[in-house]
Each structure stands twice: as C-alpha cells, then as structure tokens.
Amino acid sequence: MSRLHGTKDFWIGALRAEGPAFAAAVAEAPPETPVLSCPGWTVADLTLHLAAIYRWVRSFAGAGAASRPPGRPERIEPEAGVAPLRLWQQEYDQLMALFDALDPEAPAWNWAPQPKKAGFWPRRMAHETAVHRWDAQLAIAAGEPVEAKLAADGVSEVLDTWLPAGRRRTAGQWHGVVQLSAVDAAQQWFLRLRGEGVALLDTATIFDHDDHHARAQVSGTASDLLLALWGRVSFDTLDVAGDPTLLEGLRVG
Template sequence: MSRLHGTKDFWIGALRAEGPAFAAALAEAPPETPVLSCPGWTVTDLAVHLGGVYQWVHTFVGTGETSAPARREEIELPPGTSAAQFWQHSYDQLIALLDGLDPEAPAWNWAPQPKKAGFWIRRMAHETAVHRWDAQLAIAAGDPIETKLATDGVSEVLDTMLPAGRRTASGQWRGVVHLGATDADQEWYLRLRGEGVALLDTDTILDHDDHHARVRVAGTASDLVLALWGRISFDTLAVTGDATLLAGLRTG
C-alpha cells in the first residue's frame, strides 16, 4: 500500500505515549541545553514551541469553523511558569480536546484535503513524535519512532506536507522516488514534477508497470521519517540512484 490509514484511537494512543516521553526528556535536560537537531534552539525553546502549537490548535479545532484562524503568535511564558510546566498544561488541554473530538467534524487545515478535525489529531501525533526525538537527542538519547507511527509519518509527509508546499527548499525536481521501510513491509512511490508532487497508489500499480524510479531509498520507517524531516541525513540510509532528488522531499 502507498499509505497507512490511521484512526483517531491510534493517533491519540501515540500522543499519550510520546507526550510523557517528551516530558521525561525535558525533566532530564537543563533548560539551556542545545537541541542539536534544531540549530539555535534550547530545550526551553523546544518546549515553548510545541506547547504553543498545542495552544494554537486548541483555539480553533472543535469550533466547527473551516475558515483560517488567526496566525500563531509568539508565546511569552507567564511569570513564575517554567517551559516544562507550560508545555504540560498545553498538552493536557490538547489531549482533553482531541479525546472528545469527532474526527469527521469540520475543522480548518492548511492542506489540500478535506477540512476535518481528524487532520489535527494525526498532525499533533507526528509533531509530538518528531519533537520528542529532538528532546531526547538533546540528552544523548533519541529513541526511534515506533514503527507503525513512523510509517504513517512517512505517508503524512508525502500525502500532506509536500502537496501543501511545505518543503525546506525550492527547486525543479523531476522523476520518481521509491522509498521502502525495511521493518514495515511498506513502500511509497512519489512522482516529482517541478514544484508538484504526486503520491502513486501502489495498490493500483501492476508488476509490469515501469516506474522509472530515479532514486531508491531503504531504511527503517523511523529513519525514513526522520530523514524526511531533516533530522538525519539521507546518507545514513541505503540510497541508490540520483540522490539529488531527495532534496525535494525534505519538509519542515
């Protein structure tokens, strides 16, 4: 299959696992510890950023509105509140909201897909997982993202982030990229055409179809999604073919 169709319970379960792991890393790291995977950030910056994303989502998801909300603003911590406390409060609020949310309810999103609340349950699960990895890396850890979640994370980059134009670089790439998760029996074919992208449905691709894949990448699902998010280099994975196309897959 070209993508994994998660469910609300799956993504909420991921949030419930990744959130405490993020909090544990925050508790272990001094506030000014650099986050190596987010140059220029400390763990305080990371916690404030993620808590701010949670609070912003909380302002509009569940209202039933599909028009764009106000832009997310910079967060200033209340006096006497630590970044970890701010993050924890924001996380608890988000979990309470999403837990009672109908994923089919109307809700704005920035992607070229249906405006439904389920988008944000999925998005927050993956946002938290990647930043949990960032926080753990700051304390010389960085556990892999769970395989099923990472597999859906790869799909999210390919079916949501890139079609929405959320690339870290601009360019004119042309060709088919083949990604394969070695621990999940999952593969993806993505066609790049200039600024455009198209995720090919492997359920409808026949064995005799010629995909003309110009580059193939193999690795664990966790390594694939971390490479797509720019956390690790594609050079650490098994790459054959024209690696220059991989710059067109980076999101952020």
C-alpha cells in the same frame, strides 16, 4: 503503496506515549541545553514552541467551522515562576481533553489540500510531538526511534500532506520517481516528482506511462525514513540507490 495506519484512537494513543516521553527528556535537560537538531534552539525554546502549537490548534480545531483561524502559532511565555515544562504540560493536558471529545468528521480548517475535517489535527499533533520528542531526547544524547507504525504514517503524512501543500524545505525543480521502503513496517511508497509538483502513486498506477522506473530508491527503518524527510538525519545514513539529488525534493520542515 501508501497505507494509513491512523484513526483518531491510534493518533491519540501515540500522543499519550510521545507526550510523556517528551516531558521526561525535557525534565532531564537544563533549559539552556542546545537542541542539536534544531540549530539555534534550546530545550526551553523547543518546549515553548510545542506548547504554542498546542494552544493554537486548540483555538480552532474543536470550533466546528472550516474557516481559516486568525494568526499563526506564536511563542508564548510562562508567567513568572512557571517553568516552560509546566506550561507545556498544561497545554498538552488541554489538547488531549479536546481530542478525546473531538468528532474527527466535524468541520475544521487545515492548511493542506485535504478535506477540512477535525481528524487532521490529532494526526498532525501526533507527528509533531513524536519528532520533537526525538529532538528533546537527542539533546540529552538519547534519541529513541519513532515507533514503526507511527513513523510509517508519518512518512505518509509528509508525502500526502506536506509535499502536496508545497511545504518543501527548499524550493526547486525535481523530476522522476522516488521509491521509499520501510523495512520494519513492510511498506513502500512511490512518489513522482514533477518540477514543483508531486504525485503519490500506488502500485496500480506506477506504470501509467513509459517513465515508470524509480530514479532513486531509499530503504531503511520507518523511523529513519521519517527523520530523514524532516531533516533530522541525513539520507546518507539509509540505503540509497540511484540519483540522490532527487531526495532534496522530499525534505520538509
């Protein structure tokens, strides 16, 4: 079943590891270096994108209100003479200061069908940063895996947040149960696809009607599962059995 590893401290700890790793990769690459996992983007684009998301989240996550913020993340440009990485570092430092003081139970808007609480955002930013850290490292031919517990929670986030919010990469109709197994995290997930809808199941409910057998099974490391769900690696790189066409209904981003 799906188990959240996360608490505010867990996600902030992940950000404290993933943020500097992202910065180190960016510092090693010329700004115009292509980001192969984000076609059309350079390392500078990736850096400014993440900085913009941090700034956008800071604009409302600590305001103590659940109302929808105006606007969306927009690319920000550094002032003359300021490198993209320096701007990113400023935004990262301010985001971490906000999160350190944040009450995760305080009201805060989010775009998911979940309680509108501030704790949503440290989790979201931890995974946003981890995946983009992998992107940045791939640009310098590195690409270290996402730590297993963080990656397992990232898989859960895709299944309990992104897919129920309708944020699939491709629109379509899929029907059947998919089983995902993270071999290095002793964790598995069952997801029933219902056309455009989804239902994340636990082991106590997967036998609630006759069509309970998983039509597709995928196993691999938690990091590879997460990266496949985000379209960074192909599901073909994992151990797949059953109907692989269902897996396109799990991709987000």
